[in-house]
Amino acid sequence: MVQWTDFERATIKAIFAKIDSAVVGPAALSRCLVVYPWTQRYFGKFGNLFNADAIRSNPNVIAHGKVVLDGLARAVQNLDDIKATYAELSVLHSEKLQVDPDNFKLLADCVSIVVAAQLGKDFTPEVQAAFQKFLAVAVSALGKQYH
Amino acid sequence: MTSLSAKDKDTVKTFWSTVSGKAEDMGADVLSRMLVVYPQTKTYFSHWKDLSPSSAQVKKHGKTIMAGVGEAVAKMDDLTAGLLNLSQLHAFTLRVDPANFKIISHNLLVVFAITFPKEFTAEVHVSVDKFLARVSYALSEKYR
Secondary structure, X not given: OOOOOHHHHHHHHHHHHHOOHHHHHHHHHHHHHHHOHHHHHHHHHHOOOOOHHHHHHOHHXXXXXXXXXXXXXXXXXXXXXXXXXXXXXXXXXHHHOXXXXXXXXXXXXXXXXXXXXXXXHHOOHHHHHXXXXXXXXXXXXXXXXXX | OOOOOHHHHHHHHHHHHHHHHHHHHHHHHHHHHHHHHOHHHHHHHXXXXXXXXXXXXXXXXXXXXXXXXXXXXXXXXXXXXXXXXXXXXXXXXXOOOOHHHHHHHHHHHHHHHHHOOOOOOHHHHHHHHHHHHHHXXXXXXOOO
């Protein structure tokens, strides 16, 4: 089981209290689709992903970005049992969506960078460490049901 | 390994000219972040007394690293030749495991995002990411 320090718990919850998933989610997902264009393979039904502007303004990307961040927020509500919280999601990503789990890390890196840009100086090294630890746990949990 | 397009090179050069004024501060931030967020990287600095962000050694070395990035920007058209000396240094003297180049690259991106949130758009991000990957590759050329 993951051990969280008091600082880590407080930091992760504080970040999610501060950010707007309707802003950070779409920003992170669109950034991922631009920076790692091969991830677009999972979004064939989303319509126009032709260039960065199209991706950013694509209503499906915007909606789905929020879904992803809301999913992360659920993990924050269940910090002591992320693995169980994500069991169904993991099966979904593995069996139905068939997402290569290496891609989770790419999206997580984009979430880090978007949150860093939002928080600015408040995204101290210690805050970054706590936040990235949380993302790593989420990523790992999402990969647990891949066989 | 993807090569840099003319657009990538242009984007990186333009972005660097915007940010290089703050290179020193950013360098110290990048290095101290790496040491805190990825504690395994501290193993390369066991000879330093003080690894905290305010340490003179961290600040000085952060400046050195950013100067290296600046050099890479200037020599973008032939990174292998341009970074030959640095590659030899990292390969034979420092012997930094190349996996760490990804780590420092990530922290460079984080510091760019924090310091220049408006300028560090997704388009700039992808070109800078490609550039840093290319730099890391050039730095590892002499390893074996």
